[in-house]
Amino acid sequence: MNQGRGDDDAGRIAAARFDYDGDGLAEEQLLATPYAQARRWVDDAVARSQVEQDVFEPLAMSVATVDAAGVPNVRTVLMRFLDERGPGFVTALTSAKGREIAANPVMAVALTWPPMYRAIRFRGRAVMVDRAEVLEYWQSRPWASRISAWTSQQSEPVGTRTDLEEAYARRAAEFPDTGSESDVPVPDFWGGYRVVPDEVEFWAGRRNRLHDRLVFTRVGDGDLGDAASWSVSRRQP
DSSP: OOTTSOGGGTTOOOOOOOOOOOOOOOGGGSOSSHHHHHHHHHHHHHHHHHHTOOSOSTTEEEEEEEOTTSOEEEEEEEOOEEETTEEEEEEETTSHHHHHHHHOOEEEEEEEEGGGTEEEEEEEEEEEOOHHHHHHHHHHSOHHHHHHHHHOOTTSOOSOHHHHHHHHHHHHHHSOOOSOTTSSOOOTTEEEEEEEEEEEEEEEOOGGGOOEEEEEEEOSSOOTTOGGGEEEEEOOO
16 A cells, blocks of 8 residues: 555555765876776676675676577676676576577676676677686685585576485585595586677766766777777766
């Protein structure tokens, strides 16, 4: 019931309003390439998570794909790769996102750090991460996380939590923890994707909702570290 409220208030979420008291991002502050700017902001977020401890999971990244019907699908993963080629993540290739990418490789990803009033958006296409890079990352994962990758038939239904835990126990028995990098092999169905962007937007929150949005748009074939392959423009908030 909406007793005592007009129809215009129905469904409205009551929440405190905050003015975004950020430093913003001016053109003269922007680094020369999208990679340099993205790396600066990611490093800042990681450092703040360790010092101020108000940025939880600084590498959390929203990943948007489209399904066979053209309907958007979004979920959150952890960014595990970032270099001049673009940001990347790991996943089961047989998951919903893996199937959607295989059918249509267009993708958008976003990193958001509310306490810092910052966000980065990448739009482009997905490419597979080289198997050698996947193996190197796989070997850095804790044993339990490697077992989880074998356990989960990602995106598929599961009966109960107990079913999932029993499947985990079976995989743990199959690949016991020996303290070796090779005690759990990389599953054939597991890998990674990297976004090769055509557009990278840097958002910086400012007071009165007059936020800064500076966008690198691809004008050449170079990577994120090639300044000549990108033009910069400002968008209204």
